Amino acid sequence: MFDVSNQAVNEVLAGRATRVAITLTPDGGVRVAVDGPGVPFEDNADLDGPGLRAQLTQTYVGPRTLGRDAALVGWLHVGLFVATALSSRLTAEVRHGGVRKVQEYVRSVAVAPPAEVGPADDSGTVITFWPDADIFETTQVSSDTLVERFRELAFLNRGLDISLSDERRPAQSRSVQCRFLGGARDFVAFLDQHAGTPVDPETISFERQDERMAGTMEVAFRWRNTQEERFRTFANSHPTLAVSTHDLGFRDGLAAAVSAYAREQRRLTASDPDLQAGQIVKGLTAVVSVKLDHPEFEGATRGALANTAVQACVEEATREHLGHWLREHPKRAEAVLGRILHDVRRD
Structure with a gap:
């Protein structure tokens, strides 16, 4: 969970995005969305690092140190791959260059190559995953724990805009936005x-x-x-x-x-x-x-x-x-x- 959200936060801290939105979905999934240009699936010369497909399938991609403003530095970190490996299902959506592409993984295996599914009138990257019940004793995520951590990140990184929406129980849905200018x-x-x-x-x-x-x-x-x-x-x-x-x-x-x-x-x-x-x-x-x-x-x-x-x-x-x-x-x-x-x- 935190590997995926930290990756999104790093996009904001690096100046490539402005906000991160995490949603706990009614079917037990976790959706992490970040705006910005969107991370293309394939490596290319315009990327400052690997493409999204490499991030989802490789344990080590690019330099280990992300700089002093990164949210995740100096700790054991395998990036987005951990979500792919520990999820029963994961979908990656990229809106980039006016095109919307999607790729799906089932228990770490890509179902098919990234495919265009229509036009996009904005840009960004969305990772949605469902923790594997065969691996975890419980797949329930504590929204209070998540809010506490995201609040910390917002305090420590002045101006970071990060939100959490819990939609698992429609009658008791909650949404918390964290953004603090006073550090x-x-x-x-x-x-x-x-x-x-x-x-x-x-x-x-x-x-x-x-x-x-x-x-x-x-x-x-x-x-x-x-x-x-x-x-x-x-x-x-x-x-x-x-x-x-x-x-x-x-x-x-x-x-x-x-x-x-x-x-x-x-x-x-x-x-x-x-x-x-x-x-x-x-x-x-x-x-x-x-x-x-x-x-x-x-x-x-x-x-x-x-x-x-x-x-x-x-x-x-x-x-x-x-x-x-x-x-x-x-x-x-x-x-x-x-x-x-x-x-x-x-x-």
Whole structure:
């Protein structure tokens, strides 16, 4: 499922399309439609990569790395082939050059070559597949899980337009569209919508490109009057674990900036130790997203980002930006620092 939708999202992020629409159909199928010029079935010189037929039938087609803005980079990925292999039936429709072509597969085998079935007054690519009940214990797809993931992608890729329609039960059909222009700032607001009141209403955020890590970072965070921390970290739009280098760098940057400001304001004495990240993140909601040309992952599930340069780059950027924010907003800074020191002394 996600291999097909990620492929469509990559078309948008690469600038070849503008929107993705996923539909759960009444007969148990999943339809993934993306606009744009449509991907021709056959390879040709105008394509930046393989044709659709190759994508549907080959496990490896073209370069592995799709670039820092791609939704799926650095993970085990076999592309559209996985949908062909795991579906009892799959149809591919391409509207390109005023012509509509369709090809059908049954349990990985093409029924016939791609065939013209009529004219097309628009363009795009549609993949519809039916998960194979002989392979999966259940072929039911959770719409809530899909919405959560598509919402993440829309937050992390500003302006991405992706929708999900669940038509499996006509009397209870639902449709959700995800498109956010505020990026990580909107993500923080979403995570905080049922939390306590903010220590300061402003969401602190920044974006930076750093060629030392061959990528970009987008960070947004704010403190709330709660003990719970909400951390979400991503690398090339994939969720990552707390041991990832960008997460560690962000926490180090927070600790350095707040400790330095506390000393400037004489809220820490010369004999007081620096504040630690664990003391500062209580009540913090944060989204840290990096997009890298060459992400490296480790761990049993390859869920931890391992690029060593990322930690120092994110630490430096966080320390500098938060340090400037604290000095430029003394009243707001006092509310944040007062909250942190109160918790530290209480503990």
